[in-house]
Amino acid sequence: METKPGYLTTEFWTAIITGVYLALNATSILDQVPESWSAVALAVVTAAYNVSRGIAKQGIKPDGP
Numbered sequence: 001m002e003t004k005p006g007y008l009t010t011e012f013w014t015a016i017i018t019g020v021y022l023a024l025n026a027t028s029i030l031d032q033v034p035e036s037w038s039a040v041a042l043a044v045v046t047a048a049y050n051v052s053r054g055i056a057k058q059g060i061k062p063d064g065p
């Protein structure tokens with residue numbers, strides 16, 4: 001079984017939307033989360049996405065000779 005490309009996954013789009021939201025919040029365009037927590041939240045979202053992609057690709061061998 002082959003995994004689908006990252007940009008076709010829900011995790012990817014959730015991470016992108018959350019990242020944009022937190023970046024806007026960190027630049028004070030939005031002011032809903034304290035600025036000091038924006039970087040931490042963005043790091044957590046990025047780490048969660050990377051872990052989910054790693055789990056999805058675990059045990060998958062690339063096609064080839």
